[in-house]
Each structure stands twice: as structure tokens, then as C-alpha cells.
Amino acid sequence: MANDGATMYKKYSIEPANFLLAGEAAEQIKKILKQLGIDNALVRKVAIASYEAEMNLVIHSCGGRLILKVSPDEIAIIAEDDGPGIKDIELAMKEGYSTAPDTAREMGFGAGMGLSNMKRCCDRFFIQSEEGRGTRVEMSFVL
Amino acid sequence: MGLHIRDLIRVLEAEFLCGEDLDKEVRSACGSDLMSDVLAFVKEQTVLLTGLTNTQVIRTAEMVDIPAVVFVRGKRPSDDVIQMAADRKIAILMTRYTMFEACGLLYQLGIKASNAR
Numbered sequence: 001m002a003n004d005g006a007t008m009y010k011k012y013s014i015e016p017a018n019f020l021l022a023g024e025a026a027e028q029i030k031k032i033l034k035q036l037g038i039d040n041a042l043v044r045k046v047a048i049a050s051y052e053a054e055m056n057l058v059i060h061s062c063g064g065r066l067i068l069k070v071s072p073d074e075i076a077i078i079a080e081d082d083g084p085g086i087k088d089i090e091l092a093m094k095e096g097y098s099t100a101p102d103t104a105r106e107m108g109f110g111a112g113m114g115l116s117n118m119k120r121c122c123d124r125f126f127i128q129s130e131e132g133r134g135t136r137v138e139m140s141f142v143l
Numbered sequence: 144m145g146l147h148i149r150d151l152i153r154v155l156e157a158e159f160l161c162g163e164d165l166d167k168e169v170r171s172a173c174g175s176d177l178m179s180d181v182l183a184f185v186k187e188q189t190v191l192l193t194g195l196t197n198t199q200v201i202r203t204a205e206m207v208d209i210p211a212v213v214f215v216r217g218k219r220p221s222d223d224v225i226q227m228a229a230d231r232k233i234a235i236l237m238t239r240y241t242m243f244e245a246c247g248l249l250y251q252l253g254i255k256a257s258n259a260r
Contacts (some may be wrong), residue, residue: 023199046207047206107199108181109178109179113179113182114179
């Protein structure tokens with residue numbers, strides 16, 4: 001996706017199943033937003049949503065990207081991956097539903113809260129997925 | 144009411160593993176091993192009590208501005224985890240009390256649940 005009018009654009013590659021690095025991109029995003037002087041409560045919301053999105057990429061995807069776009073009127077966080085895709089999005093959005101493996105649960109994730117957490121944090125939430133192709137989540141936060 | 148980190152150390156008879164500012168205040172507490180729940184419910188100025196000792200606990204604490212983490216039941220995190228917390232100025236305490244006891248001790252002192260919902 002092009003840098004359409006965003007005053008800042010950052011793209012982070014997320015490795016699948018790398019729990020040691022998981023959260024690094026979200027931490028960077030939080031740092032950047034703080035440096036931009038964004039209000040603390042909003043920074044916190046974006047950080048939580050970014051971290052959940054990043055954990056989803058680490059836990060479920062075969063690799064993906066976490067993107068931060070800052071424009072004058074909004075912050076956007078985009079998580080996109082190269083598969084495997086979500087079979088039933090409605091079910092995946094349900095709190096408590098999870099397909100995460102034990103490795104994720106051992107880290108305190110995989111409780112089936114991720115997507116609903118993300119949705120609650122942002123002002124606009126969009127998710128699109130195709131089995132075998134991949135998933136794309138877009139979250140915007142009004143400034 | 145709030146408690147300072149030095150009070151947490153005293154009340155929980157905790158070992159202080161890292162942190163700089165013992166006068167930092169916490170106003171509420173959350174006891175959980177589910178980091179997604181922590182991300183969903185926790186307010187600022189909350190102390191997190193947990194039995195998990197991996198790096199994602201510190202990442203989670205950083206994301207929601209948790210100033211102090213207490214590891215319960217005498218679980219000692221690895222040096223990497225302690226270093227990670229120190230780099231982020233998050234205080235780390237370790238108590239021999241179980242999750243239930245540690246939460247109970249703080250509750251008795253008037254510390255409330257952290258629930259942002």
C-alpha cells in the first residue's frame with residue numbers, strides 16, 4: 001500500500017512463532033507515538049491494539065507485516081499476513097474463542113480475547129480474510 | 144487509596160529484583176496469568192500479580208503502563224526478563240505468597256481491582 005498522504009509511515013516485518021521478538025514492533029510504535037506528543041490515553045489504546053495484532057501475527061500467521069500510518073486526523077494500524085486465513089471471522093471475533101496452540105497459551109495468550117480487544121480499542125475496525133490467502137486487519141484511531 | 148512500591152515490598156515480604164523509584168504509586172491491582180485479560184481490563188497505575196515469568200509479561204506491562212509486576216509463589220524470572228523490565232523502568236518484585244494470598248493481602252489494605260471496562 002502506498003504512503004497515501006500519511007505524515008508518517010512505518011512497516012515492521014513480523015516473524016511467525018518468534019515469541020522472543022513478539023511485541024517489539026508494538027513497543028516501537030508506542031515509542032514513536034509518544035515522541036509525536038500524542039495523548040497518553042490514546043497512545044495506550046494504539047499500543048494495546050498493535051500488540052494484540054502483532055501477537056496474532058506471531059501466533060497464527062505464516063509471517064506478516066504490522067504497519068503504522070499517522071496522518072493529521074488519524075492513526076492507522078494495519079496488520080496483514082500471508083495466510084493461512086480465518087475460516088469463520090464471526091466466530092474468531094467471539095470472546096473466548098481461540099485456535100491458538102499451547103505454545104501461545106504458555107505465554108499468556110490464546111485466550112480468545114485478541115480481536116475483540118483490538119476492536120474495542122479503536123474507532124474503526126475492518127477485517128478481511130480468505131482461507132489460503134491471508135488476513136488483513138485495519139484499525140483507525142481518530143486524532 | 145494508593146500504595147507505594149516500597150509498601151508492596153513490605154506487605155508481600157517481597158524480594159526486590161529491579162526498579163528505580165520505590166515511591167512510585169499504584170492505585171489498583173490485577174492478578175492474572177492471561178495477558179490478553181490484562182490488556183483488556185487494566186487501568187494505569189496498576190500492579191500486576193502473576194505466576195507467568197516470561198518476556199511477554201514485561202511486554203504487556205510496558206504496553207499498558209504498569210509500573211510494577213509481582214511474581215507470586217516464589218517464581219524467579221530469568222535474568223533476561225529482569226533486564227528487560229529494568230530497561231523499561233518497570234519494578235519487579237518476587238513474593239513467596241501464592242496468587243490468592245498476595246491478592247488478599249493487598250485487598251485488605253484497600254487496594255481495588257483494576258477494571259477499565
